[in-house]
Amino acid sequence: MSYSNWEKALKQLEVKPSKLKKFVKHNSPKNRTFGIAVRRCMLCGRIGGHIRSYNLHLCRQCFRLNAKKMGFKKYS
Numbered sequence: 001m002s003y004s005n006w007e008k009a010l011k012q013l014e015v016k017p018s019k020l021k022k023f024v025k026h027n028s029p030k031n032r033t034f035g036i037a038v039r040r041c042m043l044c045g046r047i048g049g050h051i052r053s054y055n056l057h058l059c060r061q062c063f064r065l066n067a068k069k070m071g072f073k074k075y076s
């Protein structure tokens with residue numbers, strides 16, 4: 001199961017409706033009000049390596065891919 005999007009696992013269970021119901025009941029993520037999982041990357045949904053500065057709300061991987069387009073310049 002991918003952490004970025006838990007619904008990816010549902011695709012396999014579409015042919016087994018009763019198993020799908022059970023899976024959703026026991027594995028759907030909670031609605032968080034605080035903690036690390038509240039802040040997710042806006043592009044890919046990762047929770048690790050989150051960048052909040054400059055109001056970016058991207059993970060480090062997405063930031064690396066899109067930094068040049070956003071106007072960041074690498075000095076080193």
Ligand SMILES: [Zn+2]
Nearest residue numbers: 041044059062
């Ligand atoms: Zn990302």
